[in-house]
Amino acid sequence: MTAIVPRAPEPQLPALAETMLPALAALTTALGIPRTVLASDEEIQYAWRDLPRELREIPPALRDQLIARMCVAVSTGLFDGAMNYIWNAAILQLRTKVRNFGLPIVAQILQADFEEKHLVELQDSRLLELCLKLNLVNEDGHFFLDQCRDVRNNFSAAHPTLGTVNDREFTTFLNRCVRYALGNASSPKGVEISAFISAIKGLRFTANQGGIWVQRLSETHDSQRQMLIGMVHGIYCDPNASEPSRLNGLDICNALKGSFTAALRYDLVNKHSDYAAKGDEPRHSASLQFFEKLGLLTLLNESEQHAVFHRAIERLWNAHNGMNNFYNEPAFAERLLELSRQGAVPETVQEQFVQVVVCCNVGNGYGVSWAAATSYEQIIRSFSPREIATMIRLAATAETTLGRRCASLPSCRERFKQTLALIDPASVPSGVKAQYDHFLK
Structure with a gap:
């Protein structure tokens, strides 16, 4: 059950009816100018009424003198001045976010000098572009804040104005500055x-060192994390990379793979496909292993998955038929078990997969690799109905290896x-039910 986070209370602002509004009328009368040169009492009251709702979303630490000045400007109907104050507060907060991100790191990303003076001198439009690049604001935030920048330049007290804004236009302006710049401290x-x-x-990596880097990547934004994971993938696939560097990269990726975004996964698959397109077999093979180690084989197309499964099945079969098979099988059986847990076995290799696993499980005339038996049993318990049907059909066919073993070797027949x-009877397809019953007699 998701916990409900209580909303922060709205600031209680004083009423204007008996203080500010009469003072505005008295002021315009004393100056001999019409009251209509300022916002009407109704506009001021509506803007003042909506103000606490927006102020509530600004963290208390950011409610500084600019926010206070904005409130005073709203109370007098000076919406053009209020817009300028809240815009300046938003820009200062965006600069703070860039500083917190790290100016040296920004310089690395931009591949150019970037110090405090560069940040302060950055035009508002360029600052918004930088925040989008650093993922400090999202695309929606950049779009609406850029609109606010245009409104501020043409309708606020910062420059000679093209016109005036009313209470609703100001409240919309305020909402966007709070939502996309000030609302999240x-x-x-x-x-x-x-x-x-x-x-x-x-x-x-030591355990502590690896944990620190995982935490740092967890705390950065999605786009930089995507770039760094892409670099790790490149290092892993580099034929000249050392084994410790590959293992370090896997440690990082294994710890973070649960938070991989769709864009990051897409980027990894693209890099993998590029190796294949360029005919770079060493890097392509290493990339296949990278996806396998992370349990991300399902991101690849079926032909890629087929190649990985086929190689693992073939190695298990060779170990089973080779010297000292009882001692050599477990490692290959465990690897195939890990692969099978990543998703459905490709149909193109399914029959080979079933035959090899079940043959190894029933053993040969000399016995069974008991150290590998647990892996085989786990795989078989997870067989799909289609794989169960394949297993029974192969055992009933004299021309298959499994069929010959079951027909000629009593120990294999008993093991089968x-x-x-291991199979739930309810999972046995009706098409092989008669053969299933026959084997159980």
């Missing part, structure tokens, strides 16, 4: 790229009967 911290890559390529006991 948290600031992601950037990861220093050169230090991260040096650490990955260095000695094998025990194998069928």
Whole structure:
């Protein structure tokens, strides 16, 4: 059950009816100008009524003198001045977010000098572009804040205005500044790229060292995390990379794979496909292994998955038929079990998969690799109805390896009967039910 986070209370602002509004009328009368040169009492009251709702979304730490001045400006109907104050507050907060991200890291990303003076001198439009690039604002935020920038330049007290804004236009302006710049006081911290890559390529991570880098990547924004994971994938696929660097990269990716965005997954698959398109077999093979180790094989197309499963099945079969098979099978059986847990076995390799697993489980004339039996049993318990039907059909066909073993070797026939006991009878397809019953007799 999701916990409900209580809303912060709205600030209680004083009423204007008996204070400010009569003072405005007296002021315009004393100056001999019409009351209509300022916002009407109704507009001021509506803007003042809506103000607490927006102020509530601004963290208390950010309710500074600019917010106070904005409130005073609203109370007197000076919406053009109020817009300027809230815009300046938004810009200052965006600059703070960039600082918190890390100016040296921004310089690395931009591949140009970027110090405090560059940040302060940055035009508002360029600051918004930078915040979008750093993912400090999303695309919606950039769009609406850029509109606010245009409104501020043409309708606020910052410059000679093209016209005036009413209470509803001001409230919309305020809402966008709060929602996309001021409402969230948290600031992601950037990861220093050169230090991260040096650490990955260095000695094998200690538990503490790996945990620190995982935390740093967790705290940065999605787009930088995507870039850094892409670099890790590139290092893993580099034929000249050391084994510790590959293992360091896997540690990071395994810890973060649950938070991989759709864009990050798409980027990894694209890089993998590029290796295949360029005919770079060493990197393509390493990339296949990368996806396999992370349990992300389902992201690849069926032909890629077929290649991985076929190779694993073939290696298990060779071990089963080779010297010292009882001692060599377990490692290959465990690997195939791990692969099968990543998703459905491709149809193109399904029959080979079933035959090899069940043959290894029933053993040969000399016995069974008991150390591998647990892996085989786990795989068989997870067989789909189609795989169950394939297993029974193969055992009933004299021309198959499984069929020959069951027909000619009593120990294998008994082991196959025990194998069928691993299957829930309700999962047995009706097309092979008669053969299933025959084997169990």
